[in-house]
Amino acid sequence: MARPTLSDVARLAGVDVSTASRVLRGEAAQRIREETRERIVQVARELDYRANAFARGLRTARSSTLGIVVPQLDNPVFAAAIQGAEAAAAEHGFSLLIAHRAPGARDAGVYKRLSEGNRVDGLLVASLDDDDVLLSELEATETDYVLLNRTLAGARYSVVLDSRAATRIALDHLVSLGHRRIAHLAGRPGGFNAGERLAGYREGLAAHGIGFDPDLVAVAGYTAEGGAAAMRQLIDRKPTAVLAATLVSAAGAMAVLHEAGWRIPQDVSVIGLHDADVATMLYPALTTVRMPTERMGRLATELLVRLVAGESPEGVAPLAPEGLVVRASTGPVAGLGGSLRAPSGEKRR
């Protein structure tokens, strides 16, 4: 049998479609006799009735669907964010339409295409594109949106991780182990997170009375090759510790250090920002600062849900790091002997 419609339900329950609609939608002002309501609900259940999404959407101009567009699917940070977004969306009765948008793609319009024809009520957007092009594309959609993992001048809502605080935590850990020559493998120059991390690095240095040495900083971006290249550039400066912006760049750096015959953590400590399974797959297992990436996706989604409901929610502050995960890649600075206790095992997860 074909999918039952509202009028099927109404007919079998002996009521008008409008009554059935009211009941099934759980309308606030329920001026419906209890007996009638029960009959309708009962019939609907028997028929396994579900409202036709198109008809409802056509009528209400709302889709109960959110769009999420990401620059890469294979990035663990975005993967986690998507996972959180999907879960939150489902909890609020929304579906998630996913789209991919290559960084720098001049295809003028994933955002628009998604928002056209009321396909989505709102957009979750992660992007590595420049502020101006992103903003103009977004504004052209005339749709509510929330930025994921970045800020954007001119955009009201974005949910980000507190990269600066995370960097501070990493740096404090290294300093507590006696390190003072700490190299920084930075992210994409000009990028929001990269800037925050560099700021955290400098702040932390200053707080510990360590001078900032620009020769200990190199741009690694977000690839293993980038991390390796940056490390090659810095290795002659003889750092005793390396603070990498991401797991991937940390991995690239570690490969270079291995090749150069440096032992980790005996000769050099390495710490990465963000935590993921790969941290345990590296050798030695990487000490990291865990970040609430999945929660970022959840919060952004919840914000967006309220936004499309017509509310004007408060923005959310940068999400605090969840803490340090000490593994095997960090240890006391060489030459300090037993004066500082070496970390042992994984402290938290």
Added chain:
Amino acid sequence: MARPTLSDVARLAGVDVSTASRVLRGEAAQRIREETRERIVQVARELDYRANAFARGLRTARSSTLGIVVPQLDNPVFAAAIQGAEAAAAEHGFSLLIAHRAPGARDAGVYKRLSEGNRVDGLLVASLDDDDVLLSELEATETDYVLLNRTLAGARYSVVLDSRAATRIALDHLVSLGHRRIAHLAGRPGGFNAGERLAGYREGLAAHGIGFDPDLVAVAGYTAEGGAAAMRQLIDRKPTAVLAATLVSAAGAMAVLHEAGWRIPQDVSVIGLHDADVATMLYPALTTVRMPTERMGRLATELLVRLVAGESPEGVAPLAPEGLVVRASTGPVAGLGGSLRAPSGEKRR
């Protein structure tokens, strides 16, 4: 101004909506005067008109949307498949609705929820669930679907990788390096891919005249911890090489080998199935067999697109591996000296 509708276009072009509809839809039999057509197209462009997806869906009972449901988002294999699916979907004018379904979740109905109310025209399903529960849920949707990365008795269409061939390639590589005591870190027992891989392992062994030793096989599943546990179990059997079902299990195994003081590849070679960035992040960089995971997503999507178009396409054969990627984790068996050439560097990518 509110979003323009078809009748706006028609009015401004001085034609009837039905004519505008025909033109804008690019109807096959275009019995429209060229001049009229141009006028309509022109007006539509000026207004930046887009058909309302709901109205169209309500009328045609088709959504131009596909659903994809995966058991995990953070698995690189699924991430790549999703990426391929999204690209193929976009090329064919479809959108992708993504949903997550925890393995073993008894929530009776992601599939159904997606297919209800014509939200999706078809489903791409990746699942680790048992055949019977999966099949019954899928059949209940009365929607076309294509399985991703697994087979299912009773299901007509599925797109899978040729795990058996991949395992053969890996095994052949190890044997060519002189290895004969080759351990196998297997996947989820009973799983389709795990079975294929084990079969490939046994076939390969037989082909090379090597006896099958059950004590050289352990279940590692798909986690680093699983790989480590399996490796601990096998290390006493003194294998000269380890063939891991996935990158993650390979990583877990490598950690155990490192801890035990085994050098890779001097004392033991390690090879993993599937290829991804993490392979280069491991130490030493992992030799792998590259698989067309993204293409799997593409092909599944293309199959589904044809299916929902009412065609009865041929099924697609298991996707052949893309080849061996020799990195640093495999080398000649110990004791053979220079009699076998060690692989150097990365051979292909």
Added chain:
DNA sequence: CTGTTAGCGCATTCAC
């Protein structure tokens, strides 16, 4: 070649 007509299934006034 183009216009007229008739819904698709639902939510929502407005009556009663």
Added chain:
DNA sequence: GTGAATGCGCTAACAG
């Protein structure tokens, strides 16, 4: 408390 009527925007016969 419930029913009747209307239209969201579009496509698809059917006329002409």
